[in-house]
Amino acid sequence: MTRYFKALPLTAVALLAALAGRAQEQATSTATTGAIRAIPVSDQMFRKTIWRAIDLREKQNRPMFSDGHEISRVIIDAVKRGELQAYKNDSVTSTFSSKEMLGNMSYAIEAPISPDADGGDWGNAPGAPKAPKQAAAANDGWGAPVASAPAATRRVPKKDASGRIMKDRRGKTIYTTVPTVAAAPPPPPPATTAEYRPKDIYQMELTEEMIFDKKRSRMYHQIKTVSLKLPSTLTSNTSGLEKNIATFKYSDLVKVFRNNPQMAIWFNSQNDAQHKNLADAFELWLFNSYITKVSNPAGDDLASQYGSEREGLLAAQQTAADLVEYEYSLWSF
Numbered sequence: 001m002t003r004y005f006k007a008l009p010l011t012a013v014a015l016l017a018a019l020a021g022r023a024q025e026q027a028t029s030t031a032t033t034g035a036i037r038a039i040p041v042s043d044q045m046f047r048k049t050i051w052r053a054i055d056l057r058e059k060q061n062r063p064m065f066s067d068g069h070e071i072s073r074v075i076i077d078a079v080k081r082g083e084l085q086a087y088k089n090d091s092v093t094s095t096f097s098s099k100e101m102l103g104n105m106s107y108a109i110e111a112p113i114s115p116d117a118d119g120g121d122w123g124n125a126p127g128a129p130k131a132p133k134q135a136a137a138a139n140d141g142w143g144a145p146v147a148s149a150p151a152a153t154r155r156v157p158k159k160d161a162s163g164r165i166m167k168d169r170r171g172k173t174i175y176t177t178v179p180t181v182a183a184a185p186p187p188p189p190p191a192t193t194a195e196y197r198p199k200d201i202y203q204m205e206l207t208e209e210m211i212f213d214k215k216r217s218r219m220y221h222q223i224k225t226v227s228l229k230l231p232s233t234l235t236s237n238t239s240g241l242e243k244n245i246a247t248f249k250y251s252d253l254v255k256v257f258r259n260n261p262q263m264a265i266w267f268n269s270q271n272d273a274q275h276k277n278l279a280d281a282f283e284l285w286l287f288n289s290y291i292t293k294v295s296n297p298a299g300d301d302l303a304s305q306y307g308s309e310r311e312g313l314l315a316a317q318q319t320a321a322d323l324v325e326y327e328y329s330l331w332s333f
Helices: 002-030 059-065 071-081 098-104 250-259 278-283 302-306 309-329
Strands: 044-055 106-109 153-157 175-179 192-195 203-213 218-230 243-249 290-294
Touching: 044 309, 059 071, 059 278, 071 098, 071 218, 071 250, 098 106, 098 243, 218 250, 243 250, 250 278, 290 302, 290 309, 302 309
Parallel strands: none
Antiparallel strands: 044 203, 044 290, 106 192, 153 175, 203 218, 218 243
């Protein structure tokens, strides 16, 4: 009997340790990913990380991009208010300040062009004078440059130390020769920057974890991060490459959407009384996207794996079908 009571404290310690370990496992599985649903690692029978591209100009995505309520506007305004933390990439380990993020979504307005040596126009302004053409440096046929012509001069009245015009004995004004100094052109105005409009930022990237919870026998699509992308097709994007503006944890975005219900709306074109919150739209998957990357050892996207953007798009459709088929096969015996 005494031996039985001695074993009770040991059993209690073991149970507490197991519960603490399980709580820690559950916390670490969601604390750094940005997901809003906690699925312990021990319950995950299958997991795959997937990257999806979202074009907000598509018909199915327009409710998230309605005039004045663009999701890009909601996110940018939240960052400016200090309500939302921006990150450099989808690893969500390095943060961006609001100033750095706004710098990523700005473009330079070039200053007017100064006159060039070929007589180009002055800042392309209509009616502006043309710059005089400069002749090429002459040589004597043997490669030696010919002596340049003397500099232009002009005659001006000579003045004494007190500033009075000097005259000779006959009363005539004394003149002196001085070189002509050309007036320096005014400096061009400094270049300025301007922010892209929310309508210009119509590309987004979403990362999710496709997890099969063996305890609940259900496949979950855990959204981890959402990124704003600068489209490569914008004329002001001189690089011609898609650029990551900033990345945000999905759990942080849900809080912003819930706290700003008047702005963060999914527009219901059939009934103005039934607009949804953007958080509900993501939870119900009321948007269209296509797969650009699935976790792999090399970290390559589908376009790189299959050699071209066209082949990558076809592979995205096949990958989506394969993932659905895998989920169905889990129920086969």
